[in-house]
Amino acid sequence: MKIDEKFLNAYENANLEVENLIGRRPDDYKILMFIDPDLYKSVLLQTEATGSPKAVISSNELYVLQEMKNLDYVPVGKDLFFGSRSPRIFLPANISKIKSSKVLEAKIFQTLVKAVLVEETKSSFPDKLMDLYTKDTVIYNLFTNNVYEFVLERGASWVWQYFQDFTATLRLLSLYNLDDFYVPPNSIRSASIFYNYLLETKKIIKERSKAVLNAPLYDLILNGFGEYALREYLKKYDSSVMEKIKPELKSNLGQPLGAIGNVFLGEQGENFEEIFENTLRIKNDQELTSIWNREKTKSKMKELREQLMNESLIWHASNDSYWSDLWPIRGSSFDKIDQYVGKIQRRGYKSFKGLQEENALVKSHGRVRLKDREVAVLSIQEDTVGQEQLVILRNHLEAKKDTFSTPLPGLPDTIVFRKFSGMHIASYLGVVDDKETKNYQKSPYDLPMIVRAVQVTSKKDAYGNQDLDEGNKIENVNYEDLKSLTEPQYRAIRYLIKQRDAK
Amino acid sequence: MNLYYKLHTYKLIKVSDKIHWITRAHYPDPLVDYSNTDFILDFNDAVSVLQQWRNPNLGRSSREGTVISLASNAKSAYRLIQEQLLTTILPEEKEKQLIEKLKVYRFLLDQTLPQALELVNLDKLITPEDIKQFINRQLELMRQEYGRELKFAENMLNELEAISDIEVKDDYGKSRRISRNDVLDVLGSVLGNILLRQVSLWQVDDYISRPRGRMNLKKTYRAAIMREGKVPPKQIRNEDIKVMDKDRVSLIYFIVDLSQSMNKTVFKDGLTRLDGSLLTSLGLYYYFKLVNRRKRREFDSFNMHVIPVDKNPYVIANDEKFEAFLMEAEGKGKTRLVHATYSAIRHVQENYQNVKYDVQLVYLTDGRPNVPFDGTIYGNSMDFGYEKYLSESDSKIPKEAKTCMVQLNKTFNYLKRVKDRNWKISYFLMASDKFMRSSLYRDTKKMLSGITDPVLIDPTEIDNLGRRILQETIVNEN
Numbered sequence: 001m002k003i004d005e006k007f008l009n010a011y012e013n014a015n016l017e018v019e020n021l022i023g024r025r026p027d028d029y030k031i032l033m034f035i036d037p038d039l040y041k042s043v044l045l046q047t048e049a050t051g052s053p054k055a056v057i058s059s060n061e062l063y064v065l066q067e068m069k070n071l072d073y074v075p076v077g078k079d080l081f082f083g084s085r086s087p088r089i090f091l092p093a094n095i096s097k098i099k100s101s102k103v104l105e106a107k108i109f110q111t112l113v114k115a116v117l118v119e120e121t122k123s124s125f126p127d128k129l130m131d132l133y134t135k136d137t138v139i140y141n142l143f144t145n146n147v148y149e150f151v152l153e154r155g156a157s158w159v160w161q162y163f164q165d166f167t168a169t170l171r172l173l174s175l176y177n178l179d180d181f182y183v184p185p186n187s188i189r190s191a192s193i194f195y196n197y198l199l200e201t202k203k204i205i206k207e208r209s210k211a212v213l214n215a216p217l218y219d220l221i222l223n224g225f226g227e228y229a230l231r232e233y234l235k236k237y238d239s240s241v242m243e244k245i246k247p248e249l250k251s252n253l254g255q256p257l258g259a260i261g262n263v264f265l266g267e268q269g270e271n272f273e274e275i276f277e278n279t280l281r282i283k284n285d286q287e288l289t290s291i292w293n294r295e296k297t298k299s300k301m302k303e304l305r306e307q308l309m310n311e312s313l314i315w316h317a318s319n320d321s322y323w324s325d326l327w328p329i330r331g332s333s334f335d336k337i338d339q340y341v342g343k344i345q346r347r348g349y350k351s352f353k354g355l356q357e358e359n360a361l362v363k364s365h366g367r368v369r370l371k372d373r374e375v376a377v378l379s380i381q382e383d384t385v386g387q388e389q390l391v392i393l394r395n396h397l398e399a400k401k402d403t404f405s406t407p408l409p410g411l412p413d414t415i416v417f418r419k420f421s422g423m424h425i426a427s428y429l430g431v432v433d434d435k436e437t438k439n440y441q442k443s444p445y446d447l448p449m450i451v452r453a454v455q456v457t458s459k460k461d462a463y464g465n466q467d468l469d470e471g472n473k474i475e476n477v478n479y480e481d482l483k484s485l486t487e488p489q490y491r492a493i494r495y496l497i498k499q500r501d502a503k
Numbered sequence: 504m505n506l507y508y509k510l511h512t513y514k515l516i517k518v519s520d521k522i523h524w525i526t527r528a529h530y531p532d533p534l535v536d537y538s539n540t541d542f543i544l545d546f547n548d549a550v551s552v553l554q555q556w557r558n559p560n561l562g563r564s565s566r567e568g569t570v571i572s573l574a575s576n577a578k579s580a581y582r583l584i585q586e587q588l589l590t591t592i593l594p595e596e597k598e599k600q601l602i603e604k605l606k607v608y609r610f611l612l613d614q615t616l617p618q619a620l621e622l623v624n625l626d627k628l629i630t631p632e633d634i635k636q637f638i639n640r641q642l643e644l645m646r647q648e649y650g651r652e653l654k655f656a657e658n659m660l661n662e663l664e665a666i667s668d669i670e671v672k673d674d675y676g677k678s679r680r681i682s683r684n685d686v687l688d689v690l691g692s693v694l695g696n697i698l699l700r701q702v703s704l705w706q707v708d709d710y711i712s713r714p715r716g717r718m719n720l721k722k723t724y725r726a727a728i729m730r731e732g733k734v735p736p737k738q739i740r741n742e743d744i745k746v747m748d749k750d751r752v753s754l755i756y757f758i759v760d761l762s763q764s765m766n767k768t769v770f771k772d773g774l775t776r777l778d779g780s781l782l783t784s785l786g787l788y789y790y791f792k793l794v795n796r797r798k799r800r801e802f803d804s805f806n807m808h809v810i811p812v813d814k815n816p817y818v819i820a821n822d823e824k825f826e827a828f829l830m831e832a833e834g835k836g837k838t839r840l841v842h843a844t845y846s847a848i849r850h851v852q853e854n855y856q857n858v859k860y861d862v863q864l865v866y867l868t869d870g871r872p873n874v875p876f877d878g879t880i881y882g883n884s885m886d887f888g889y890e891k892y893l894s895e896s897d898s899k900i901p902k903e904a905k906t907c908m909v910q911l912n913k914t915f916n917y918l919k920r921v922k923d924r925n926w927k928i929s930y931f932l933m934a935s936d937k938f939m940r941s942s943l944y945r946d947t948k949k950m951l952s953g954i955t956d957p958v959l960i961d962p963t964e965i966d967n968l969g970r971r972i973l974q975e976t977i978v979n980e981n
Contacts, residue, residue, distance in 0.1 A: 011522075031522045032530070039525070039532050046533035057533060064579050066534050073583040077591030093524070251590035316588075317595035318602070325602045329585050383579065420574040421581075421612035423620060427571070453567035455620040463624055 007096035007104065014108035017233060018116060022276055026115035031089045040092035041074045049383070051212070052129075053082060053090070054136035056143050058168030059161050060386035077251040081111050083118040083222055084129035102241070103248040106230060110252050113229040114222060117276075123283040125222075128215035135208040139201055143167055146197040153193070167201060172384045174202075174209045176362040213353040216284035217344060220337075224261015224288075225279055227253060231262070232272055250315040254308055256330075256337040263304055264288050284351070286344045294345055301338050308334065365485055368415075368497060369478040375430070377482060377493060379417035413500070415493055417456065426492035427453035430500055452499050456492045463495045566623045569666045574616045581608040603654045610648065611659070615641045619663065631667050638663055719745045753861040755791060756818075756847040757784045757809045758840070759832070760868035765933070766834035767869075776933040777834045780867035783931055783960050784809065785829060787865060792822075808850065812868070816843040818850045840872035841880075841910045848881075848914075851924065861925045864918075870932045870947045870957070871900075872907035882913030889913075892949055898942050908950045915954045930957045 019025050034040035045065045047053045057065070068074065080090035089111045098104045118126040143163055150159045189196050230252055234242060246253065265288070268278040282288050292300065309327060316326050349355055365377040413430035430450045454463060477497060479490070523529075584605050588598065619637065622628040628637055638660045645656055722745035727736035730743060765777040791805040809819040809828060814836055819825050844864065851862055889912040893905050900908075918926035930951055938944050938959060947957050 029521065032525050033522055034525045034530070036527060039527055039530065042532045042534040043530070053533075062534055064575055067576055068579055068583050069534065071580065073580055073587060075583060075586035075590045078586070248592065250592050255589070315592075316598060317593060318598045322599060322602050325606075326588065329588055329605075333585070333589060383575070386575070418571075420578045420616070421609075422614060423574055423612065423617045425571060425574075425620065427567075451564045451568060453564075453571055453620070454624045455617055457621065459621075462621060 004093075004096040006101060010096075010101050010104040011108055014105050014112055017105070017109050018112045021229065021233065021272060022113070022116055023273075024116065026087075026112050026119055028085070028119060029087045029089060029112075029115045031091060033091050033093045035093045037076075037092040037094050038069075040080075040090065041069055041076060043090060044076065044078065044080050045069065045074055047080060047082070047090075048078075052132050052136045053088070054133060054140045055171065056136075056140055056164055056167040058165050058385055060165070061168070061384055062164075064383065075251075079107065079111060079251060081114055082129070082133070083114065083126055083218070084133050085118065085126040086130070087115045087118050087126070088133075089115065098248070100245055100248060102237070103245050106233065106245065106249055107252060109233055110226050110230045113233075114226045117222065117225050117279065121221075121280050121282075123216055123218055123221070124214075125216045125218035125284070128211050131211040132208060132215070135204050135211065139167060139204055139208070142197060142201055142204070146193055150193055163197070166198070167205075169385050170202060170205050171208070172362060172382060174205045175212060176356070176360055177209075178362060178364055178378075213356065214351055216351050217286065217349065217355070218284060219257055220261035220264065220285040220341070221279065221282055221288055222261075223255065223257040224259075224263075224265045225276075227255070227258030227262040228265050228275065229272075247314045254312050254315065256308075256334040259304060259308055259334075260301070260337050260341060261288070263300060264291065267291050285341075286348055286350045289341050289345050292345075294342070297341060297345060301341070305331070305334055305338075363484075365417075366481040366483050368482065368493065370497070371476045373413060375413045375415055375428075375493075375497065377415045377417075377485070381419055415496055417489060424456040424488075425453050426456050426489065426496060427451065428496040428500065450500060452496055454492055454495060456486075456488045458488045562629070563623065563626065565668075566628065566666050567620065569668065570616055570620045570623055573662060573665070574612065577608045577611045577616065581605065581612065584608070600655070603656075604659070606649060607645070607653055607656045607659050610641075610645050610656075614644065615660070615663075619666070623666065628666060631664065634664055634666055753805050753863060754851060754855060755787075755805055755807045755863045755865060756850070757788065757807070757865045757867060758812060758843045758847060759784050759809060760812045760838055760840065760866075760933075761832055761834055761836070762812060762838035762869075762871070762873075763835055764838065764869055764871055775834070776869050777832065779933040779960060780869075780931070781829055781832060783933070784865070784867050788825060808847070810843045810846055810850075812839055812843045814839070816846040818846060837874045838868070838872045838907075839874045839876075840866070840868060841876035841907050841914070842874065844911065844914055845876060845878060848918075861927065863927045863929065866928070866930045867960075868930075868932065869934065870943055871904060872911065873901065873903045875903055875906040876910055880910050880913050881917035883917075889950055893946065896942075896946070898946050900943060900946060908946065912950045915951070919954055928955045930955055931960050932957050933960055935959075935961045 015025050034043065042065075043053055045068065046055070046057055049061060049065065050057060076092070082088040082090070095107070096104065098107075147159050147163050150163075186199065189199050230249070234246075237245070252258075265275060265279060268282075269275040289297070308330065312327075312330055313323065316323070318326075343349065343355070343358070347354060347358070349358075361380065361382045363379045365379065368375040368377065413428070415426060415428050418425045418427070428451065432450055477494075479493070482490075482493070485493070584601050587593070588601055588605075593601070618641075619628060622637065628634060638657075641660055642652075642656055646652055723739060723743050724736065726743040726745060727739045728734055730740070731737060736743075759780055761777065765780065766775055768775050788807055788809070791807055795805055807820075807825075809825055810816050811819070811828065811832065816839060819828055847864055851860070890909045893909065898905075915928055918928070928951070930947070932938065932944070932947065936959065944957070944959075951957055
């Protein structure tokens with residue numbers, strides 16, 4: 001591949017600039033130049049969604065992201081920087097098409113400067129991220145090899161999707177510590193490739209979850225430093241040059257994470273060197289933000305918000321008539337980070353674990369016990385796993401056939417609550433016990449399913465005349481185990497339980 | 504030059520350990536669908552889709568699923584558009600577009616989709632008309648909310664039309680939203696084709712010698728060569744000329760029994776006779792539609808009509824009404840098969856007077872007509888053979904049914920004789936194989952003797968039949 005001279009020059013200059021500013025170049029890093037910009041888009045979306053470029057994605061999320069790509073909603077302006085040890089810098093090869101070499105240089109400079117930070121920081125963040133990356137790579141390889149073997153052995157086309165969904169679901173539930181109910185005993189390992197894969201993956205995913213939960217909160221520091229260093233670097237240009245290149249650095253400057261981090265970092269010393277050396281010592285965002293009390297932080301944030309409002313006009317083309325629509329988007333994005341700062345200042349969260357415990361995106365609300373079965377009630381405010389994916393946790397694979405045999409101890413039927421803005425959905429997913437079809441499944445997906453979804457609402461007549469829908473009389477329903485649910489949620493559960501037997 | 508080269512090489516060596524050029528071979532696309540197998544919509548899926556359309560309870564879950572998947576997409580789109588606006592340099596036009604779209608997505612998530620879900624829960628959003636009305640209402644609300652029409656809103660809201668589609672999942676976990684047309688195509692091409700092969704309404708792919716229509720040159724030359732035994736042939740005679748197929752218009756009348764007795768469940772999977780006959784008419788109807796489409800003529804070769812065997816049989820002559828009929832048809836009342844026959848005959852006489860059309864009457868029934876026709880029955884006094892047969896046999900069928908069958912027999916014989924049009928009859932009986940042993944079957948067969956053979960249809964078995972035909976075709980080709 002012919003290396004673009006323009007990119008090469010910019011790259012070399014950026015390296016020199018880093019060296020001038022910090023006194024050293026980053027050493028152990030990788031730049032991945034994606035020749036196909038479309039592939040870059042995929043990697044960007046996938047990494048944003050899962051937090052790691054190698055994580056296996058569920059088919060549910062895959063469809064959504066593919067659709068987003070088709071609709072051309074990918075924020076390609078974003079620079080993808082994976083701040084592990086040996087940081088990975090992802091770039092689309094068409095980046096060298098940027099007209100101004102100054103802009104190109106500035107962009108590369110920012111990623112390189114971040115690379116130096118993660119190479120040398122005392123924080124364990126890059127290690128944890130590296131851990132995450134390694135685990136995901138191992139899982140990915142396990143996944144592909146096993147699927148390959150499986151397909152080779154059984155010639156079953158559903159295996160890809162099945163393993164993929166399984167892995168993604170396991171990852172999500174493991175993160176929220178809900179994964180202990182569906183893993184078979186170790187003795188079953190030798191029974192089939194599938195069990196072996198399941199147990200192996202489960203073990204690695206558990207370690208991965210640990211790494212994620214223990215990873216220090218570091219986004220403010222990393223992005224703040226990127227912003228700080230870039231602003232420092234840009235000082236060499238006079239205002240006429242700045243006027244030209246600043247609009248081109250839309251994703252590199254003025255982003256809420258960077259801007260807020262930058263404000264805190266500015267307090268770390270008198271000059272760049274001092275600030276850099278001190279930043280290396282900061283282990284997490286909590287440490288960074290603890291320099292001010294809430295009151296001072298609030299006033300600083302207010303000030304910064306106003307400053308950004310004036311500054312960010314240049315990053316938009318339709319800044320006249322649409323500014324009243326654009327600023328609230330920036331504003332709300334800023335407010336989110338502001339809230340995050342408030343949270344870590346008040347509660348002293350140092351790692352992702354604290355944040356997650358306060359506001360778990362996946363929660364179990366217990367089980368409804370019926371005479372012949374149980375229904376697990378969960379709320380999932382997460383896009384990774386759809387209701388569809390939960391089916392694979394269902395104890396549905398008792399059947400044995402030549403193409404597969406995977407009798408998992410699993411979840412019972414599930415009711416899942418999800419929120420999408422104005423929507424609050426309760427959905428039911430169950431497997432109908434159909435003795436006739438049980439022995440003739442073509443794949444784990446070949447199941448008589450019942451899927452329902454209703455809007456959770458306090459309206460009394462929301463689900464129509466319930467008497468009409470009632471099929472078999474439901475007896476002995478025990479709702480006592482359920483916890484932390486609202487009255488409309490209870491009503492939705494009761495309705496869905498009845499619906500299961502409605503004919 | 505030399506210096507440049509050196510410099511270049513130096514840089515190349517220096518950066519090569521840091522910069523890695525990534526192709527798809529190095530880095531598999533994470534968004535590639537691993538389970539990249541085609542969706543297989545088979546006949547059973549099509550049947551289940553039809554059932555779901557006809558039964559709101561069965562389709563509800565699919566409609567709810569659509570609303571949720573629309574919400575899920577809208578949520579992701581909302582988030583990504585925001586990010587794109589904040590991070591990506593966009594031309595003014597694109598930026599404006601995205602802002603508009605963002606507003607629509609916001610409204611969708613806050614207002615439209617929650618309402619849609621509530622309505623779907625209450626079975627109030629089922630037909631395309633319901634949905635159209637809902638969309639218009641939402642557009643109006645959106646206009647009120649923003650004080651103007653939002654661009655793209657209509658297009659984006661039209662996605663809600665998918666609510667009337669049905670989601671089916673094949674046995675391998677692949678799901679797909681199926682639009683009505685997809686299903687009808689499957690039914691038409693699979694079911695219709697098989698049915699026609701079974702009964703030979705006419706030989707579909709045969710070449711008919713006739714000096715009219717579009718000529719098939721190859722076949723015509725071949726015929727002339729065969730006749731003369733010489734290459735090239737000296738002359739082409741009238742008898743050598745081969746045309747692709749008929750180019751005349753055929754009128755097809757589906758006479759669909761909607762009587763009470765059709766409600767009986769006779770097939771496995773809970774399919775009723777009515778389901779069976781609707782499926783069969785659907786299959787045939789769309790088969791002919793497909794043929795019309797393939798021929799790319801200026802006119803359709805087959806004009807189709809459906810006559811529900813109702814209290815007052817009427818003629819349905821367009822697709823929309825036909826589909827509405829399929830969705831709403833229910834079995835009730837008595838079987839006025841003779842009445843329906845005369846409605847068809849009248850319709851032909853009144854609407855297609857001048858041209859000598861082929862007319863095909865296709866009956867889809869359980870074979871139990873029970874309301875005699877009190878108008879004039881065509882035919883002459885010579886047609887008493889069947890009457891005599893019935894009076895002499897020990898058949899246990901009720902008197903009214905006997906009268907009806909005699910009337911039908913007379914009419915069919917008459918139609919067979921008249922030369923003004925080329926009348927053809929096909930008679931489908933919705934029943935399983937057992938029915939063949941019944942006396943009703945014998946009587947029906949007798950009624951149709953010299954006219955056509957009754958065809959037993961068990962829709963649940965048609966899939967197997969289709970598979971067999973397919974396999975045989977493949978084997979023969981090899």
